[in-house]
Amino acid sequence: MSIIEVQSLSVRYRGGITALDRVNVAFEPGAFTVLLGPSGAGKSTLLRALNGLVRPTKGKVISAELGVLNSRGKLRRHRRTTAMIFQQHQLIGRLTVLTNVLTGRLGYYQSWQTLVSRSRADMQHALEAIDRVGLLDYAMRRVDTLSGGQQQRVGIARALAQDPTLVLGDEPIASLDPETSVRVLKQLHDICKEDGITAVVSLHQVELARQFADRLIGISAGRVVFDGTADLLSPAIIQRIYGEGGDTRPQPDAEGDAAPILPVAALEPEPEG
Ligand code: ADP
Numbered sequence: 001m002s003i004i005e006v007q008s009l010s011v012r013y014r015g016g017i018t019a020l021d022r023v024n025v026a027f028e029p030g031a032f033t034v035l036l037g038p039s040g041a042g043k044s045t046l047l048r049a050l051n052g053l054v055r056p057t058k059g060k061v062i063s064a065e066l067g068v069l070n071s072r073g074k075l076r077r078h079r080r081t082t083a084m085i086f087q088q089h090q091l092i093g094r095l096t097v098l099t100n101v102l103t104g105r106l107g108y109y110q111s112w113q114t115l116v117s118r119s120r121a122d123m124q125h126a127l128e129a130i131d132r133v134g135l136l137d138y139a140m141r142r143v144d145t146l147s148g149g150q151q152q153r154v155g156i157a158r159a160l161a162q163d164p165t166l167v168l169g170d171e172p173i174a175s176l177d178p179e180t181s182v183r184v185l186k187q188l189h190d191i192c193k194e195d196g197i198t199a200v201v202s203l204h205q206v207e208l209a210r211q212f213a214d215r216l217i218g219i220s221a222g223r224v225v226f227d228g229t230a231d232l233l234s235p236a237i238i239q240r241i242y243g244e245g246g247d248t249r250p251q252p253d254a255e256g257d258a259a260p261i262l263p264v265a266a267l268e269p270e271p272e273g
Helices: 043-050 072-080 097-106 113-115 120-132 148-161 178-195 206-212 236-240
Strands: 002-010 018-027 032-036 059-062 082-086 165-170 198-202 216-220 223-228
Touching: 002 043, 018 043, 018 059, 032 043, 032 165, 032 178, 032 206, 043 198, 072 082, 072 097, 082 148, 097 120, 097 148, 113 148, 120 148, 120 178, 148 178, 165 178, 178 206, 216 236, 223 236
Parallel strands: 032 198, 032 216, 082 165, 165 198
Antiparallel strands: 002 018, 002 059, 216 223
């Protein structure tokens, strides 16, 4: 059983770039999945499609709870419990940690009245989330006075304040130094595991992916070219994911069979694709 899946999902942006090409992936509840792939492979597009921020050109996104995400009402409900964590935090620097984390609760309200009717329960919720990431002493500090790692932990707290069932991380540690990256990723991973939150996170660091992922999905030129556990991630597969540096993205109107998702044992000789 999956919590969310994409079926035959293609996304083509205006201008003709096919960012995703007939992708099929189902995400198991509670799994920590890492997306790997070179810049421009389509990782961010997949994450945004899972949150309805990008609409499928073809194919569909299906939530276990709501079915095909094809209406505004369903998307609103889906986003309420789907949290996003971005590389650049997307926090409001001049506001406090607490205020930023409280914005994670906004999806539970229908209108601007949110801003005047924040309940005690929301406040408690936000403070618990801040405590969870170890920043309670900083709750009333302006976010722009914090370090990059602390800011990313505020991003995690804001995600938690949302009571998410699904967390989507778009290169959440890309702007952090190596040591901080490990700490922040470990914290995100451990919290998701403790709470049974399903996570899909794109990373650049293959070694960190190996360390934390239950499952790795390799994306290259808009297609899934690997889907398996860390022990199966051989140098040949890494090469397959990251390629020779060229963009083998299909032309906008190209048709034909999608590249196979490589059966791990069958990597050589290199299949056509
Ligand atoms: P990744 O996250 O793996 O770096 P993206 O999903 O951001 O990849 O991008 C996939 C492809 O889609 C790239 O070629 C990128 O230039 C293109 N792309 C991404 N967003 C847009 C957009 N809003 N408009 C047009 N092209 C886009």
